Amino acid sequence: MPCGCVAASVAQRTPSIDELNRLRRRFGAVLLPLLWLHAPVMALTALAVGRPAPPAALASAAMTALVHLSWASQRSAPATRYLSAIALIGQPALLVYLLAGHPWQMDMHMYLFAALAPLIG
Numbered sequence: 771m772p773c774g775c776v777a778a779s780v781a782q783r784t785p786s787i788d789e790l791n792r793l794r795r796r797f798g799a800v801l802l803p804l805l806w807l808h809a810p811v812m813a814l815t816a817l818a819v820g821r822p823a824p825p826a827a828l829a830s831a832a833m834t835a836l837v838h839l840s841w842a843s844q845r846s847a848p849a850t851r852y853l854s855a856i857a858l859i860g861q862p863a864l865l866v867y868l869l870a871g872h873p874w875q876m877d878m879h880m881y882l883f884a885a886l887a888p889l890i891g
């Protein structure tokens with residue numbers, strides 16, 4: 771197969787930057803509500819294990835608010851993607867911290883690994 775054919779074949783399989791940006795926009799539309807749902811989950815988890823709920827909920831809401839503000843002003847710009855990554859890992863990390871000493875702490879750390887999966891793109 772001549773070199774030109776191989777390059778054309780690879781180009782056909784390679785997604786365009788427009789496709790990637792469309793994917794990022796769709797993911798952002800799903801990600802924001804999911805991140806906002808973490809704040810009440812943090813509060814309920816904190817209450818369930820005897821910790822104060824407001825600090826946990828506020829920390830979660832602060833992470834999500836930064837992502838939301840960045841998304842509103844810059845859409846899927848690199849800064850938004852970086853903040854999203856921090857929030858995606860920060861939320862499960864906070865849950866692991868809240869469950870310190872609880873039997874579910876080991877299970878919750880698996881959620882942290884699951885949260886890494888969307889960061890591939």
